[in-house]
Amino acid sequence: MSDDARDLAEAQRRHWQNTYTAHPGMYGEKPSAPAVHAALVFRAAGAEDVLELGAGHGRDALYFAREGFTVQATDFSPTGLEQLKRAAHDQGVAERVTTAVHDVREPLPLPDASVDAVFAHMLLCMALSTKEIHTLVGEIRRVLRPGGTFVYTVRHTGDAHYGAGTSHGDDIYEHGGFAVHFFPRHLVDSLADGWTLDDVHAFEEGDLPRRLWRVTQTLPR
Structure with missing residues (x-):
């Protein structure tokens, strides 16, 4: 990682720590629409355990747990995970939820072939390089x-920001202290190489509105 990339990563870590401290439970208790969709997909596939990356203060992880899944939730903000x-x-639902402070630039702290499903709402479009995303x-x-x-969901290059x-x-732009890697479509396709790309669903979220893709892909058996 270059010095500039390292500085940006550390600045984003401080930004999220400060944000969660100043605004506990900032996204509320209601799950995101992508999490509701993911729970249906995971259940249809027979999944029992879910890994959520970038769980924040946990509105989606808690929803998965209430829906009966065992959830492992990671984030690089200890403050968010304490909430x-x-x-x-x-x-x-504490017995169905475990947490781990983790930066996704590092290897995931899990064994091979150990979870049924993975969910990441706007995690891949954080301040990560294309190489780090791959x-x-x-x-x-x-x-x-x-x-x-x-x-997973990501903001894309059709977004107003x-x-x-x-x-x-x-394709990383910082606006209001928050850095986003905006995805071109070819990046979505390249990340699905060797997978089955089941669905790329365009949707909007928030007041701007933010423009995102919800991507569903499956490993071969």
Whole structure:
């Protein structure tokens, strides 16, 4: 990692720590629409355990747990995960949720073929380089069992903030202290190499609105 990339990564870590500290439970308790979709997909595939990357304060991880899945939730913000653990206890699902502080630039702290499904809502479009994203998807492939499903969402190059703010290169733009890697379609296709690309669904979220893709892909058995 270059010094500039390392500085950006550390700045983003501080940004999220400060954000979760200042705004506990900032996304509320209601699950995201992609998580509701993912739960249906995971259940149809017979999944029992879910790994969520970039879980934040846990609205989606907690939803998966309430739906009966065993959930492993990771994030690089200890503050967000502490909020998740408290909420899991309050909601009576603590026995189905484990957490781990983890930066996805590092190998996933899980054995090979150890989870049925992986979910990541806007995690892949954080301040990660294209190379780091490919490496992460390789790690996801490693920890998924054969036939496992990966559902992720990303902001794409049709988003209103694409090209706005400070450019960090590699389609990464920082706006309001928040850096985003905006995905071109060819990046989605390349990340599905060796997988079955089940669905690429365009949707909008938030007040801007943010424009995203929800991607569902499956490992061969």
